[in-house]
Every structure is written in structure tokens, then in C-alpha cells.
Amino acid sequence: MISRTEPAKKSLGEREMIVLMALLMSLQAFGIDAMLPALGEMAKELSATGNNRQFVISAYFLGAGLGAFFPGAFADKFGRRPVLFVGLLSYIVLSIGCALATSFEWLIGLRLMQGIACAGLSVVPAAIVRDHVGGDRMARLMSLIMMIFLVVPIVAPAIGQVILMLLGWRAIFGAMAVMGTLVGLWVWLRLPETLTEANAQDIRPLTILRNMKEALIRRESIGYVVGSALVFGSLFGFLNSSQQLISESFGAGDYFAIIFGSSVLGMVGANFLNSRIVERFGARRVGHTALIGFGIVSLAQLWSASQPQQSLFQFIPLLALSMAMLGFIGANFSAIAMQPFQHIAGAASSIQTSIRMTTGAVLGGAIGQAYDGTAQPLAMSMLACSVLGLALVLFSERMKLFRAPGEARRYMQMHGNY
Template sequence: MATQAHRTKPALGEREMIVLMALLMSLQAFGIDAMLPALGQIAGEMGADGNDRQFVIGAYFLGAGAGALFPGAFADRYGRRPVLAVSLIAYIALSIACALATDYTMLLAFRLIQGFACAGLSVVPAAIVRDHVGGDRMARLMSLIMMIFLLVPILAPAVGQGILYLAGWRAIFGMMAVMGVLVGVWAWLRLPESLTEENRQDINLFPILRNMGTALTNRGAIGYVVGSALVFGSLFGFLNSSQQLIAETFDQGENFYLIFGGAVVGMVAANFTNSRIVERFGARRVGHAALLALIAISFAQLWSASQPQQPLYQFIILMSLSMASLGFIGANFSSIAMQPFYHIAGSASSAQTALRMSTGAVLGALIGSLYDGSAKPLAVSMLSCALVALAFVLFSERGKLFGRKVPSPD
């Protein structure tokens, strides 16, 4: 994917850009969610005990968090396209390697490396969007991207379960490789370089560290980065333990993909709604309202999970409402956090994504390890993370919520 000469406007239109960015990010999601129905089979075949099966997901998250530190700096120097090319090639090659793994330790090592090497798929799309738009308009586009992106967590478990029945868990990794090739060809043919010459940064350690430090020490941004890391850490905890929750707690293993999809569908609806309202009300107002809603819903989840026999319908409804709140939080918080960093968008996206993913991976692994046969540890964790996230947002906003709109200078 050689770097093309910069064009002021992309050859592809806004709609095509939204879909392509969503699909690039969706490769990561498919690599996680399609594996969920297969965790039991992988554990049985490779001898992973109890909650250890969750490491197939946790290793990927941890690698992606550490790997996110690097793509932004290279994308700010060499352009967005070359970094995406490297990430896509790594995604394809390591998917094949995972399919050929002969023991559990080898599989976890490949998953860790894959998450690390493919981190550009999470970092670069946000920088590309920021190259073109900013402010509340960026929040609108990111919501549309996330809406398409989140169709993958709904569909991926069903695809994974279908492949599992037909060909076994290794074929899921084969499907990942095929998807990487298809999306890579589309990006090769249609995606122009969006980094301008005047915004290219040198690969010098100290300027890179300074840029990343700026992205993580800006008071107006850091509360939103940490806040989103905390609430998405609780989401990662759900992803890590979802197979056990649904298959063991509620004895619905055969219907895993339906229940998981039902929980995630709220996120899709939230991102569509956000794309329609955020430019009118502002990313801050919508994001703050969503965080307060998440806290209220988490209290309800804790009450429901504390019952001797939690009804399945309550779990699905409350998780879907929680996912909807996270849908509003994700695009708005990330857009607010990126707003001050137009000239170092790649480095800023790297630093912020690394902090979000690393924190989320550690929290997700911890929350998943607390699984005790009920949904109560997850409910306690979601409530705790949301309350601490609120404290960080209040720090960034100097104690005031529902403030001004984010201006769009582009």
C-alpha cells in the first residue's frame, strides 16, 4: 500500500470513508467476538482450566493496548496508509498462525503478538477522521462509524458459532484472514493519504514522547481518556466472561449468539441516535447524560444480580441498556479527548488508545477472573468503574457537567 500524493479531499466520499473506517476497526472486533462461542471448545481441546479460557480474549486486548503506543507516531511521519498496510498484513499472517497453533501457550503468544502488531487498526482510523473533521462533527462521524462497527459484535458470535459447527475453532481464524484480505484490497484501491506535508512529524524519540505526554496531560482531555478506559474496562470484563455467564450461569450456551447480540444491539441504536443529535446538543451534554445513565443502570444491574435466581430477561435488558450508554460515551468521549490535538492527531490517538486499551485489558482480565457463577461481580465492577469515571470527567470539567459544545474548526 504505497503512499499516494496527498489530496486535499479524499477520492472516496464521506459515506464510503465511514464504512471503510468501520470495517478496518471491525477486524479487531471480529477477532475477539467470533472467538467467544469457541472458548469452551478451545479450552477442552487445549487443556485450559476454568477461567483460563478467557486469556484468548485478554491476551489480544493486552497486546493491542501495548501496541497502540507505536502506530500513531509512524502514521504522523510516514502517513496513514503505510501503517494500515503493516497492520493488515500482520492481522492476516497471525490469524493463520493462530489457526496452526499446536498448544495453548503458543495460541496465547500468537494472540498477544497479533493484538500488538495490529494495533494500527484501532489507532489510525481515528486519526484519519480527525484529519478531515473536528469537534462535534467528528463525534457525529465517529458515531456512524461505531454504529457500523458494532454490527460486528452482534453478527460475529453467530458467524463464529456457525463456523464452529461446520469446521471447528481453527476455521474462525481462517475467516479472520479472509476478511483481512478483503478489507485490505478495498483500502489499497480506495483510501487516499490524508496526512498533509505540513503536519508530518519526525521520528525523534523526545518529540514523540512530548506529543504523547501532551495528549495524556492535557486536563481537558485526560478525564475523558481515563473515564472511557474505565467504563470500557467493564465492557471488556463482560466480553471475557460472557461465554461462561451465558452458557453456565443461565444455561443458554446454544443461544449464546442471540443473547450476546441482544445485549450489544443497544450500542448500535445508541450510536445511530448519537449521530443524529450530537451536533445539536454537543458531545459533552450527550456524553455526560450517558455516563449518569450508566451509573443508574449499574445500580439496577447490581440489584438484579443479587437475587437468588436472576431472571435471564432482566440480565439481557439491563446489559442492553448498559451497552447503549457505552455507545453514547465512546464516540463522544474520544472526540472530546482528541479535539486539542489536530497537529499531532496520530501520536495523540496512539497515546490515548494505548491508555484506554491497556487499562481496559487489565480491568477486563481482573473482572473476568472474579466470575463466580453469577453476574454479581460484573455488576459491582460496572458500577464502580462508572463512578470513578464520573470523578475523572468532573476533574477535566473543573467540577461542572453539561458544558459547552465542542467547536468544529474544519
């Protein structure tokens, strides 16, 4: 028997589901991107030195990766709604705790706890979408969700900068608590339970481990999970070092929010375009093309960063192109990786999200700490991650890229069990 919070009286339509899933995921993004303009002030007030300010971001990423191991299994047993409410309540309470932190060590500890406790906000939305649809249609819906979700990274730094100027950096955490409350009310009033009795899973540790093992060992899935973790890890590296890179290396701190937001616009446009073309061309064709494109742009970025006195006007267009490629990669690789796992969608989303976030946090932290006053470490990591990601996708696809939608379905049927 699935234990459920009282469901909404009327099911969500597709449009409302897309917006609500995007907002749930956006809480995590706001908790990262709104912090960026305030890292310098946090470091000054709490006596953090050098690149240590980046731990405010990387600790949250790491916590989200570690915490993602657990919510999917509980969502497969008790339902999607209860797990979301635990994540939302934790988001609100720990945001208030961060606002009251009196030392840098306490702030980092609370950020780590917040990432762990709120991981369900990243895990459960993908499981809810998978409860409704699969395949290329899931890729289309995920693209639309990502398109709305990505509005937050565009506006969050500007919101954070305004709050910083008017009320100080602690008020940014207060804004997080307010946003969590508003989204929580929407979930309570409108989101029905999407887990069916037929797909409910046992909560016993052996069952959880078996489901997670199944989600890990499927060859047609794991290359996409780890491959996307690597390429997004290089994005996390940019997030960690963006405040220093833009404000200090390029001397454009006053325009940080505008520059950061404009670099994300390419990702928004890519997700919109992907939602229009993916069902025609297939998630594999679009995603593989984008991964190769990411590698080419990374090579150009490395060349540019190696030139004496790289300018901001050279760096930003190439970064925006990289972001656009990531926009195509994210939704398509996620949909391909989730395709075999409707019966264990929560556990599969959990382990896959955990791998992406943990890998991204560790890799992004290492890239951020390698910051040397130039964009070279970032460019080198982007190129290396694109090459390794392509190798992993080739492994999953048995060395054959660009499968058409019909051919991809036959491939899944032929290799359904490993």
C-alpha cells in the same frame, strides 16, 4: 518528505470513508467476538482449565493496548496508509498462525503478538477522521462509524458458531485472514493519504515522547481518556466472561450468539441516535448524561444480581441498557479527547487508544477472573467504574458538567495550553 504508498486516484466521499473506517476497526472486533462461542472447544482441545480460556480474549486486548503506543507516531511521520498495511498484513499472517497453534500457550502468545502488531487498525482510523473534521462533527462521524462497526459484534458470534459447527474452531482464524485480505484490497484501491506535509512529525524518540506527553497532560482531555477506559473496561469484563455467564450461569449456551447480539443492539441504536443529536446538543451534554445513566443502570444491575436466582430475562435488558449508554459515551468522549490535537492526531490517537485498551484489558481480565458463577462481580465493577469515570470527567471539566456547544468552545479556547 512523507514516504507514502501510492495513493488512490480519487478521494473517498464521506460515506465511503465512514464504511471503510468501520470495517478496519471491525477486524479487531471480529477477532474477539467470533472467538466467544469457541472458547470451550479451544480449552478442551488445548487442555486449558477453569477461567484460563478467557486469556484468548484478554491477551488480544492487552496486546492491542501495548501495541497502540507505536502506530500513531509512525502514522504522523510516514502517513496513514503504510501503517494500515503493516497492521493488515500482520492480522492476516498471525491469524493463520493461530489456526495452526498446537498448544494453549502458543495460542495465547500468538494472540498477544497479534494484538500488538495489529494495534494500528484501532489507532489510525481515528487519526484519519481527525484529519478531516473536529469537534461535534467528528463526534457525529465517529457515531456513524461505531454504528456500522457494531454490526460485527452482533453477527460475529453467530458466524463463529456456524464455522465452529461446520469446520471447527481453527477455521475461525482462517475467516479472519480472509476478511483482512478483502479489507486490505479496499484500502489499497480507494484510501488516499490524509496526512498533510504541514502536520508531518519528526520520528525521533524525543519528538514522539513530547507529542505523547502533550496528549497526556492536557487536563481537558485526560479525564475523558481514562474515564472511558474505565467504563469500557467493565464491558471487556463482560466479553471475557460472557461465554461462561450465558452458557453456564444462565444455561443458555445454545442461544449464545442470539443473546450476545441482542445485548449489543442498544449500542447500535445509541450511536445512530447520537449521530442525529450530537451537533445540536453537543458531545459534552450527551456524553455526560450517558455516563450518569450508565451508573444508574449499573446500580439496578447490582440489585438484580444480588437477588436469589437472577434470571436471564432480568440480566439481558439491563445489560442492553448499559450497552446503549456506552454507545453514547464512546464516540463523544473520543471526540472530546481528540479535539485539541489536530497537529499530532496520530500520536494523540495512539496514546489515548493505548490507555483505553491497556486499562480495559487489565481491568476486564480481573473482572473475568473474578467470575464466580453469578453476575455480581460484573455488576459491582460496572458501578465502581461509572463513579470513578464521573470523577475523572469532573476533573477535566473543572467540576462543571453539561456545557453547551458554544460554552465548550470558549472553554477550549481559554484553556488551550497547560
